[in-house]
Amino acid sequence: MPELVLYYFESCPFCQKVLRYLKKRGIEVTLKNTHQDQEAKKELIEVGGKYQVPCLFIDGEPLYESDDIIQWFEDNY
Numbered sequence: 034m035p036e037l038v039l040y041y042f043e044s045c046p047f048c049q050k051v052l053r054y055l056k057k058r059g060i061e062v063t064l065k066n067t068h069q070d071q072e073a074k075k076e077l078i079e080v081g082g083k084y085q086v087p088c089l090f091i092d093g094e095p096l097y098e099s100d101d102i103i104q105w106f107e108d109n110y
């Protein structure tokens with residue numbers, strides 16, 4: 034399985050959509066809250082190239098856009 038890390042923050046509705054989906058499917062991933070963890074925010078900007086959440090790192094490769102993230106899980110789980 035690839036290493037999965039979801040960058041998010043609580044008040045983001047697009048993040049909540051992804052988190053609800055993961056909960057419904059019983060899928061667990063590592064979560065990094067970019068409001069609480071400044072290092073995580075820095076990583077996201079450095080690797081992803083922009084500060085936008087949600088972003089799923091798949092083995093270190095960033096995937097933005099909540100719909101694309103959900104589609105990735107539909108295709109891979």
Ligand SMILES: N[C@@H](CCC(=O)N[C@@H](CS)C(=O)NCC(=O)O)C(=O)O
Nearest residue numbers: 045046047084085086087098099100
């Ligand atoms: N179309 C994107 C929208 C994501 C989006 O707008 N995220 C906002 C938070 S809700 C964001 O990252 N804003 C940057 C900021 O807060 O600085 C998606 O569906 O994932």
